[in-house]
Amino acid sequence: MRSFASSLSPRTAATFLAVMTTEGLENYLVTPDTDSMNKAALSAAHAVTGKLAYAEELPDLHDASAMGHLFFRPGGTRASTTQTGKDPFSMAASLADMPTGSWVAITMRAPHRGLVRHEDRAWDRWIKGRIVGGTHHSLEPNGVIAHVAAASTSRTSVDSLLRQVAGDMHGFDLETRNVSFPRRWVIAQLLAAAVALLVAGISTRIAAPAISTAIPPDVTTQVGTAVMILAVAPVLAMLAYIVWGRRYQARFREGRFPLPRRRWALRTKPPTQGNDVGRAESADDFSTPGAKKRNAGPGDYPLDRGSFKLGALLPVGALAPASGSASGTSETGDRHAPAPLLRRIGPVIGLDALGQMVRLSARDLWAGIAVFGKPRSGKSYLLRSLFAFLMMDQQPLPRGESESVEQSESMLGEQGAIIAFESKSGQDAAEYQAWAKTLGKKKVHVFDLADPDGARIDMFSTGAAPTDRAAKFVDTMIYHWGPESIGAASAKTLRGVFTTALGIPTAVLEDAIATHPDAPMPAPVATPMSIAHALLGGYGDEFGVHLAETIRRHLSDVKAGRTGGDRETIEIAVGGLSELYGPTVKPAARIGLQKAPSSKVEVLMLAPHWWRTDGRVASFAEILRRHLRIVINSGATSTASGASDDNLRLPAAVGDALSGMLLYSLREATQDVCAGWEDQGRYVAIISDELSRVAKNSPDVIEWTRMQGRSFGVIPIFATQEPEQLSEDVRRTMFSLSTVISYAQENSDVASQIAKDFTGGATEGFEVVHPKEVMDLARYMTLVRTVVDQQRLNVFTAKIHPFEDDRDAFRDTVYPPETEQ
CATH class of the missing domain: 1.20.58 (Methane Monooxygenase Hydroxylase; Chain G, domain 1)
Structure with a gap:
């Protein structure tokens, strides 16, 4: 508010007006219509986190029958108050309970500092004689001379209202009274x-x-x-x-608020009262007994009694958005976007208060984007618009067809893989495909985890020998369930059974089922996962022992030439049986080793089709090398995205497990395939609409994308409903990303955490973000913290643009033919 106060002059006033209408409490800032005061008004709106909008006229101020003015009352008993720990916006909540038609106006101007009459000096001399320690709000720089007027339903109500306003200006310690004009x-x-x-x-x-x-x-x-x-x-x-x-009086009711009046006395008597009533001690207080002393007195009030000198922050409550019982809906004010984000530097995220397109820096996308928003807030909408920008950027138009230079150029390069994790439904996955059809010839492939006939991603493909592939697959399980859930003993057991399962033909399981009288019925699909499940006792210990014997017989047949196969690989697979099915392992000991790891494999077996090796199967390595664009859908299926049926759904635990393990597998494949991609102008964009589902227990992948992912061309874009859903390590990593975007939050603790991150180390001014700002965001409105060239910018608000309402206009919206103003 100090910057606002500095814009005032002795002849230029501004008024904070709070009016209670039938719609709730409305706050107005009345200033002369000049460029300097318009800028000052914007500064004031920022300070109180209010939404600034120009009003053609004020509401009717004639409804309240009684009107009064706050006047200094000489001789009153002073009560010293403090600003420490007090909320400067508390007045807003109090004013929200005014009767309809009531209003409060605080009119301010700068002090006169003439040679004849210097209000600052006169006030400072007077107030310093009344206080101990020389500290007072009115002695701060850029103090203002203020006049307070109010109107309500009766004189008693006006009197109460003025006392309330004086009490809510924390640090205001003068006795006052209610005066109306003409004075009787x-x-x-x-x-x-x-x-x-x-x-x-x-x-x-x-x-x-x-x-x-x-x-x-x-x-x-x-x-x-x-x-x-x-x-x-x-x-x-x-x-x-x-x-x-x-x-x-009529000037106030007409909204033509007069300047706070001056006192025209050339000299005023300073206070001479003793220290017992507040003045700092002086030599006069220690004079010898019997010496003549001056008569103690409060001195002359140095201003007109209807004017007060206030610290710049004291009147702010009359302008702040209210949150009282009658205030109506509270809404976060506009924070204008920094100028660098108004240039054509990357993807558009929305509109600022002036309707200008606000962008993120494409060159800084590698540093990551974190999005927080409650369900149906619009965060998925935002993620898809960022996906659309990447799709568009990969397919620039020929120069003859483009309507602007940027439409024919690529900022990030035309070679890039995009992997999106979708957790809601195939209908949402189909939105990605709709963007692809609009923006060019490149397609989006959807992998539905719940579709038994759909395409699948091979999660066993990394590594040459079965032991390597088994070890890496177990690592993906540890990433999802965490090292506390899969300890060293369980990990060893899992590596053994998956070494066996990945080293033998799946037909061996079919042979075991055909030759055992108590084989599981119906017979499971023969996959490496079902083999591991059987070896972990999933179909009973007797069948597990029978399967182990069948595997050993298969090795004997290969050695004898009775059947084909890679002898070395099968020998490695048989070696994996030693821990559970060695000659000295007793059934009781085997069951103890199987118990913990089998519970994890049981979850994965709830998606038996996902582990099939036939049909349409792709590896992440292939997806990355071919720069494909895929959506991994863990939600319900939809024929709109190419699924075999609608509303096929996996249990949440299964979808979360597969999604988390796939994210880890993607990280491993990226390290194998994408080394040096940043220098080559290639990238891997990883988009997740619900990070709590894919990084539930470990921050490893998220930290890697932020710290090491850049050299591999990784662009991380993650969203979640609220930080509290994430583990502490994952949450800390999310806030370390260079761009953080928040929609409205309902939980005050969550809002406080986001506001603390947005504020950084600031303690006052526009840089401070209040938790209430985060909670009061309107639908589709966001608070954004971002960087340009890794330089952090001020937090701003942006309303997400409805790109999906008109996809065909996306290019022209992001890169208009004419130069943006």
């Missing part, structure tokens, strides 16, 4: 003077005969007549005062 005692004094003159004139004329011997009767009569005529002067003054007082 002034009228009474002038009327009494007129009556006194009239009585004196009449008495003089009556007494003329009695004093004729001393004064000629003609002289006495003339004097009496003159005195009676003089009685007209107080009457005229009274009438003029009444007219002035009514006009003065």
